Amino acid sequence: MTPVQVTPSALARRFHQICVAVVTEALEGEDLTPLQYAILAYLYVAPDIDQNGLAARLGIDTASTSQLVDQLERRRIVRRRVSSEDRRVRLLRLTPAGTRLRERLHPIGRAAEVRILGALEPAERQHLVELLLRVLQANEAYARPGAGRRKPVRARKTEARKGKESGDA
16 A cells, blocks of 8 residues: 555545545446536435535535536536525426436445445444544534635735734724
């Protein structure tokens, strides 16, 4: 095995890399990315979720979510409609074809999850999921699109200048 630094962030990055690779391999020939597959899964269990809520669940920005939904809508897998309560809100749901696709792919997705955690006993798998969930919930403030990205130099200088100006007042 390639040496990996035994820190939470390094291990989490490698775990994410493995998850994406295994799911991508499992979806081979389906013309779906792991994020598109995740959209199918979310909309299957939460039909009529709004696009912003879906973005939050996926942990990606709303523009990327919109692009992914556009792609699935063109394939007639997802249907988008305007909310009757707020015309700015777009509600999403699977089409009948999208539902059939998700139901057909569900066992493939579950098998991919089992493959990812195959080194663990069933009780250990459940325990790992529970621990990951606890860590995510405790750090939810950091689970947002763009978190951890370094701001461009210009933005950092502008913020520093504003900080100095407000400190001088």
